[in-house]
Amino acid sequence: MEAATVAVEREGPLERLREYARAHPARTAIGVLFLIVVVLVVAKGLHDVAQTALIGLSTGSIYALGAVGLTLVYGILKLTNFAHGDFLAFGAYMAYIVNVSWGIPLVVGVIAAMAMTALLGVILEKGMWAPMRARRAGVLQLILMSIGLALVIRYGIQYFAGTELRTLDVNKTDTIKFLGLTIGRTQAIVILVGFVTLIGTGLMLRYSLLGKRMRALSDNLDLAETAGIDTSRVILWTWVFAGAFAGLAGVLYGATTQLQPEMGFELLLPLFAAVVLGGIGDAFGALAGGILLGIVIEWSTLFLESGLKLAVGFVVLIVVLVIRPQGIFGKARTL
Amino acid sequence: MTDVLPLAVSFDAFTSLGFWLGVGVIAGSYTIFTLGLQLNVGFTGIYNFGQAGFMAVGAYSMAILVTDTGINFWLALPMSMLITIGFGLIVGLPSLRLRADYFAIATIAASEAIRLIALNWGGLTGGAQGIFGFDDSWDSLADTIEGWLMDLGWSDPDTLAPLFIVVWIVAIGLTFLLSRVQRTPWGRVLRAVREDEDAARALGKNAYSYKLQSLSISAALAAIAGFFLAINLAFVIPDEFGPTFTFVGYSMLVLGGLANYWGVAIGAIIFETLLEGLRFIDLPISEVKIAALRFIILGLILIGLMAFRPQGMLGKREEMVLGD
Numbered sequence: 187m188e189a190a191t192v193a194v195e196r197e198g199p200l201e202r203l204r205e206y207a208r209a210h211p212a213r214t215a216i217g218v219l220f221l222i223v224v225v226l227v228v229a230k231g232l233h234d235v236a237q238t239a240l241i242g243l244s245t246g247s248i249y250a251l252g253a254v255g256l257t258l259v260y261g262i263l264k265l266t267n268f269a270h271g272d273f274l275a276f277g278a279y280m281a282y283i284v285n286v287s288w289g290i291p292l293v294v295g296v297i298a299a300m301a302m303t304a305l306l307g308v309i310l311e312k313g314m315w316a317p318m319r320a321r322r323a324g325v326l327q328l329i330l331m332s333i334g335l336a337l338v339i340r341y342g343i344q345y346f347a348g349t350e351l352r353t354l355d356v357n358k359t360d361t362i363k364f365l366g367l368t369i370g371r372t373q374a375i376v377i378l379v380g381f382v383t384l385i386g387t388g389l390m391l392r393y394s395l396l397g398k399r400m401r402a403l404s405d406n407l408d409l410a411e412t413a414g415i416d417t418s419r420v421i422l423w424t425w426v427f428a429g430a431f432a433g434l435a436g437v438l439y440g441a442t443t444q445l446q447p448e449m450g451f452e453l454l455l456p457l458f459a460a461v462v463l464g465g466i467g468d469a470f471g472a473l474a475g476g477i478l479l480g481i482v483i484e485w486s487t488l489f490l491e492s493g494l495k496l497a498v499g500f501v502v503l504i505v506v507l508v509i510r511p512q513g514i515f516g517k518a519r520t521l
Numbered sequence: 522m523t524d525v526l527p528l529a530v531s532f533d534a535f536t537s538l539g540f541w542l543g544v545g546v547i548a549g550s551y552t553i554f555t556l557g558l559q560l561n562v563g564f565t566g567i568y569n570f571g572q573a574g575f576m577a578v579g580a581y582s583m584a585i586l587v588t589d590t591g592i593n594f595w596l597a598l599p600m601s602m603l604i605t606i607g608f609g610l611i612v613g614l615p616s617l618r619l620r621a622d623y624f625a626i627a628t629i630a631a632s633e634a635i636r637l638i639a640l641n642w643g644g645l646t647g648g649a650q651g652i653f654g655f656d657d658s659w660d661s662l663a664d665t666i667e668g669w670l671m672d673l674g675w676s677d678p679d680t681l682a683p684l685f686i687v688v689w690i691v692a693i694g695l696t697f698l699l700s701r702v703q704r705t706p707w708g709r710v711l712r713a714v715r716e717d718e719d720a721a722r723a724l725g726k727n728a729y730s731y732k733l734q735s736l737s738i739s740a741a742l743a744a745i746a747g748f749f750l751a752i753n754l755a756f757v758i759p760d761e762f763g764p765t766f767t768f769v770g771y772s773m774l775v776l777g778g779l780a781n782y783w784g785v786a787i788g789a790i791i792f793e794t795l796l797e798g799l800r801f802i803d804l805p806i807s808e809v810k811i812a813a814l815r816f817i818i819l820g821l822i823l824i825g826l827m828a829f830r831p832q833g834m835l836g837k838r839e840e841m842v843l844g845d
Binding site for chain 2: 266314327329336338340341342451459466491503507508
């Protein structure tokens with residue numbers, strides 16, 4: 187099917203191509219992606235492309251987990267939360283306390299991190315965002331408040347934990363080999379945990395009553411309220427999810443790299459990029475956008491210095507914002 | 522990224538004039554930087570979060586032109602401003618069509634991309650070590666000014682005094698100029714765009730073009746701030762141009778008050794004094810904790826201002842784009 191898409195793209199005149207791309211954004215995206223893969227495989231060989239894609243899958247699932255909370259909060263509350271990256275950092279440090287300071291297995295640390303970050307989200311909703319919504323705060327007001335909050339969390343972490351790099355108690359040397367590809371054991375676990383959680387989230391959003399309510403709020407909060415949905419309860423649950431997934435993503439990121447107070451900010455823009463890729467407010471889009479971004483960023487290292495891979499992510503973000511601000515899967519109505 | 526505030530002041534003499542001149546130089550550079558934000562946010566209603574990136578382009582262009590091509594420093598300044606305006610157009614042309622919050626994300630991403638490129642394109646920018654040795658022409662001007670100060674009877678002028686004087690002449694001059702420009706028909710159209718873009722368009726004004734002009738001027742102001750930052754430090758490194766610089770600028774902007782150019786200088790002075798004043802309090806904690814504390818206070822001030830007084834000190838509530 188992808189091949190067919192590509193064929194149509196090549197044959198048709200520019201106008202017809204554009205028409206088609208507009209009518210089938212997802213198919214076009216798959217087609218373009220397929221083209222990129224073909225070019226990459228021809229240029230760099232199948233092994234390198236598959237190997238980088240596998241590593242990209244690990245960062246991608248972390249981005250996806252972080253992005254789904256960010257996009258839900260945006261969709262439902264129209265809040266561009268610049269503090270979301272620091273939620274991830276907060277979660278990672280919570281896991282560090284449990285895992286390294288107290289010497290308890292990381293699994294417990296993960297649960298603690300998810301619980302604490304969810305709690306943080308709920309406290310901030312009650313203490314900050316709900317009152318600001320009641321005052322009908324403007325876009326800039328909310329953005330600057332979230333930046334202030336981001337600074338407080340980030341430098342709060344620096345105040346208590348210092349700036350030194352910290353490592354979670356995980357196995358970083360073991361590798362798994364299959365089909366000629368190599369991946370770290372921890373990274374493999376990250377992919378596994380990430381995908382299980384993401385599929386669970388997808389199913390929850392699609393089929394559970396809470397998920398449907400969340401999507402209803404995201405579509406139109408006033409209408410959802412009129413329809414008898416207890417919006418403030420759903421909003422609280424949204425924060426619980428956003429916080430818990432941010433905490434989980436933070437721990438997974440910390441497990442594959444290292445912990446430092448700035449990590450949250452470093453993750454924030456890739457998360458935004460994933461959200462924008464998938465269409466702001468679209469939870470399924472954010473999941474796909476995160477994984478796609480992780481892989482694309484990792485592919486860029488085939489050609490560019492690895493120090494530039496985040497810059498590639500930002501360029502992708504800007505390009506998508508410019509040519510398709512509603513995201514590659516989104517419908518025009520979100521804009 | 523850990524310490525984005527330029528702290529090129531002597532640490533051994535907190536109470537000396539030199540210390541306060543240092544604070545003044547930083548506050549002055551921030552004033553020029555934030556005047557651009559005021560033009561964008563306060564008077565045009567576009568949320569430019571990429572100001573630090575424009576500042577980086579200005580400072581790096583100047584440093585590269587002087588050290589690599591040997592162009593005269595004084596000629597390099599206007600050239601770098603033009604380059605920065607060009608970058609402003611490149612960023613603005615596509616992204617100004619976006620909604621406010623998307624524009625904020627796009628500009629912060631552009632600014633981070635610029636910083637990462639500066640960090641990784643070692644051949645051009647010197648990578649993490651940066652560039653130095655571009656300020657000989659400035660040093661000779663500074664010597665001349667010191668000579669004048671001695672003629673005026675200051676027997677041993679502080680080394681920062683010339684920079685302090687020039688920064689503030691430029692900052693006050695630009696503030697005055699911008700306030701005047703704001704009262705011209707052009708300035709009134711900007712405000713119309715901020716208040717109601719559709720209405721401005723209905724009156725035949727090209728809102729997009731006005732926004733683009735506003736962003737370009739702001740980028741030029743960022744470039745000027747970048748020159749002073751570079752001269753003050755005597756080098757340019759990527760770490761100086763992180764997004765935190767923009768966030769600090771926004772804090773000064775909203776503290777001074779939106780839609781008031783004179784509020785910018787006041788916000789900058791109060792903020793810098795407050796942040797540097799922390800050094801006078803003899804806290805029994807480490808340097809890292811004090812650095813962290815400064816930013817925690819910054820964050821709390823931002824939250825508090827936005828929650829309780831979004832119009833800042835000098836801003837008028839009816840001029841506010843917020844909370845309507």
